[in-house]
Amino acid sequence: MDGEFLKPDHDVSASLSHLLPGTKLQFAWDSTSLGLLKTCPRLYELTILEGYTPRDESVHLRFGGEFHTALEQYDHSRANGVRHEDAIHDVVRELLIRTVDFDPSPDTKAGKYKSRENLIQLVIDYLDHFGEDPAVTFIKEDGTPAVELSFRFELDWGPGIEVQGKQYMKELDDPQGIREFSQPYLLCGHLDRVVHFNDQLMVLDRKTTQTTLTEYFFRQFEPNNQMTLYILAGRVVLGTMIKGIIIDGCQILLESPNRFVRGMTYRTEDQIEEWLGDLKVLLAQAESYAQANHWPMNDTACDKFGGCQFRGICSKSPQVRERFLRADFEKLEEGKRWNPLIPR
Amino acid sequence: MNDLDELMSRDPMDLSAQDIDSIVLYHRRQRARRAAGEKTTKPKVDISGIMGTLKSAVAPAVKITRRI
Numbered sequence: 001m002d003g004e005f006l007k008p009d010h011d012v013s014a015s016l017s018h019l020l021p022g023t024k025l026q027f028a029w030d031s032t033s034l035g036l037l038k039t040c041p042r043l044y045e046l047t048i049l050e051g052y053t054p055r056d057e058s059v060h061l062r063f064g065g066e067f068h069t070a071l072e073q074y075d076h077s078r079a080n081g082v083r084h085e086d087a088i089h090d091v092v093r094e095l096l097i098r099t100v101d102f103d104p105s106p107d108t109k110a111g112k113y114k115s116r117e118n119l120i121q122l123v124i125d126y127l128d129h130f131g132e133d134p135a136v137t138f139i140k141e142d143g144t145p146a147v148e149l150s151f152r153f154e155l156d157w158g159p160g161i162e163v164q165g166k167q168y169m170k171e172l173d174d175p176q177g178i179r180e181f182s183q184p185y186l187l188c189g190h191l192d193r194v195v196h197f198n199d200q201l202m203v204l205d206r207k208t209t210q211t212t213l214t215e216y217f218f219r220q221f222e223p224n225n226q227m228t229l230y231i232l233a234g235r236v237v238l239g240t241m242i243k244g245i246i247i248d249g250c251q252i253l254l255e256s257p258n259r260f261v262r263g264m265t266y267r268t269e270d271q272i273e274e275w276l277g278d279l280k281v282l283l284a285q286a287e288s289y290a291q292a293n294h295w296p297m298n299d300t301a302c303d304k305f306g307g308c309q310f311r312g313i314c315s316k317s318p319q320v321r322e323r324f325l326r327a328d329f330e331k332l333e334e335g336k337r338w339n340p341l342i343p344r
Numbered sequence: 345m346n347d348l349d350e351l352m353s354r355d356p357m358d359l360s361a362q363d364i365d366s367i368v369l370y371h372r373r374q375r376a377r378r379a380a381g382e383k384t385t386k387p388k389v390d391i392s393g394i395m396g397t398l399k400s401a402v403a404p405a406v407k408i409t410r411r412i
Contacts, residue, residue, distance in 0.1 A: 088368060089361070089364055089365065089368065092364055092367060092368055093356070093359070093364050096352075096356035096359065096364075096367070097356040097357065100355070100356055116352070117348075117352065120367070120371060121371045121374060121375070124368060124371045124372065124375075125371075125375055128372070128375075253378075254385055255378060255383065255384065255385060256378050256379075257375045257378045257379045258375075
């Protein structure tokens with residue numbers, strides 16, 4: 001498997017599709033789209049292929065994105081020798097400028113917890129908490145800090161439909177056609193930071209949550225689709241032994257100080273191989289769904305994670321679902337939908 | 345509107361270095377207040393404003409006779 005890290009200004013057009021032309025067959029996958037497909041094919045269809053999103057989803061995305069951007073700036077400053085206090089000062093100034101239009105309604109739960117003021121509070125609290133962090137940013141061969149790394153790498157196989165197409169083009173002796181039918185699967189994503197920690201190389205990932213940071217919270221990462229992919233990605237793209245992932249759990253609280261707890265998760269080579277084997281079967285299933293143009297509902301997953309956002313839709317009769325979807329959800333334009341090929 | 349609200353409502357491009365330091369300091373104090381168990385969330389409604397508009401209670405026209 002070969003892979004690369006992408007620079008933030010990497011020339012990837014928003015129009016570049018993660019689907020094979022003229023199909024609903026996805027060839028570029030990230031942990032979000034894989035996770036949705038694993039949870040429920042119908043959930044995957046509605047979110048990734050159809051582009052439905054809850055009306056308050058933008059608050060969560062914006063809050064999370066701004067939080068990560070602020071910490072990225074801090075990590076860059078610190079790796080370049082800037083003092084903690086000066087780095088915080090710069091981060092807060094930039095955050096205020098970027099979020100001048102961010103004003104979620106305090107009457108919604110999302111807006112109450114994820115306000116602009118709470119965002120600034122969370123950033124300052126996190127940076128003060130981990131100010132003297134024993135995890136030190138890894139410096140890449142090119143001398144830049146390994147912070148906010150968008151990655152992309154090819155798998156050893158591609159969509160089966162493509163294999164059939166390639167075979168057909170071979171029979172026709174059409175070299176151009178063979179090239180067009182040579183798209184391998186891609187795995188894409190984004191690593192917050194790679195660090196040296198206790199003489200080991202680890203990926204560091206930050207998770208904001210409103211739930212209590214107990215052992216139960218950290219248990220969700222073992223096994224975990226996203227964490228296994230990130231460890232694999234770190235090993236492929238950095239070409240070095242990433243032992244595991246440090247998870248900084250960040251609990252947003254309104255009346256008490258925000259809480260931060262650090263957890264770890266590790267993967268062996270065998271576990272990674274097993275995950276890749278499972279992935280091959282899963283992607284073959286996705287191909288069969290795309291060919292049938294039918295993504296079945298996994299009705300044993302509707303109550304997971306506090307209840308699926310589409311539960312109210314799937315519980316309706318199929319004839320009226322579209323009407324309820326349009327009322328309760330926003331359907332994003334194609335260019336604005338989740339696309340693993342677009343780096344952050 | 346408190347000092348932080350005033351600072352946050354300004355155009356961020358106009359904030360001085362001292363203003364930014366004040367915002368950072370405010371949030372650190374806010375964290376300390378929360379750690380000490382103080383209530384720090386703002387009330388949704390300005391109660392004192394509403395109380396000022398209330399008229400004094402008017403005595404009922406008919407005297408209520410208790411049954412028990």
